[in-house]
Ligand code: PEP
């Protein structure tokens with residue numbers, strides 16, 4: 597339930613409402629909007645009796661939130677969330693481009709790719725330090741050494757850094773180096789990791805699990821937000837279907853579906869969806885055309901020798917072409933608005 601406060605409600609009145617909600621055995625989370633403050637009740641199992649709340653000073657009305665996720669829902673927070681990190685905004689008018697290798701392999705590799713993607717228009721550099729691999733015998737990432745390389749990339753290029761935390765034992769280390777913490781598809785329902793991410797001061801990019809529904813993705817985002825971190829970016833990266841022509845099937849309909857019910861920004865990872873670089877540019881076009889707030893794409897200067905995901909990594913010249921196309925598409929989208 598949402599307790600909508602009057603436009604002129606005072607801070608003390610909001611506090612009193614939260615206090616009353618706590619006395620009822622629930623939690624009250626204030627949500628400050630452009631026009632008004634609302635208090636979202638979380639922790640209730642069934643219908644909440646709002647009769648006492650409606651009589652309190654400063655309360656305008658109560659609204660039932662119909663979805664099982666509360667804080668991430670658009671019912672609770674009608675305006676779209678815009679996340680600002682330095683001079684980069686995610687969820688605003690311009691799509692964000694996050695690009696880089698699947699994994700950090702060496703300082704030379706990372707700096708070579710970072711300088712190229714920066715030159716061609718990326719704002720955020722991606723690269724795994726801890727890699728969640730299907731096989732225990734595959735390259736697992738360089739760990740802290742890679743995080744130190746990422747720090748150097750930030751210092752030399754000014755690009756923001758996104759890298760994955762794979763469990764609650766490495767998230768503390770990752771948050772010391774990353775500007776955005778990625779939680780991978782395999783970890784979308786790792787609840788201890790989600791809760792820990794909720795205590796981070798860094799924005800979290802949460803990937804959709806390959807067999808997860810939109811509602812399950814949003815419930816996972818709710819875990820993070822309920823712990824106090826409102827800076828969440830969702831990522832569609834393809835789901836598993838009977839279609840075996842691509843590594844996964846990119847669910848483009850997820851983007852408008854999520855945007856209808858949630859205020860969170862949504863980006864698309866065409867690389868893990870496609871599994872082949874030939875499909876990455878067309879899928880990226882589709883992503884922006886259906887309203888994605890950006891893309892997260894794998895780029896390598898020498899894909900045949902990449903230690904992971906070489907087949908789906910764009911050559912730098914292909915990334916340049918993609919970045920140019922996205923600029924043109926964004927302009928077109930604005931004209932059509
Ligand atoms: C990645 O982006 O490096 C990755 C492992 O992706 P996913 O979690 O989507 O498989």
Ligand code: MN
Pocket residue numbers: 698699868894904905
């Ligand atoms: Mn990869």
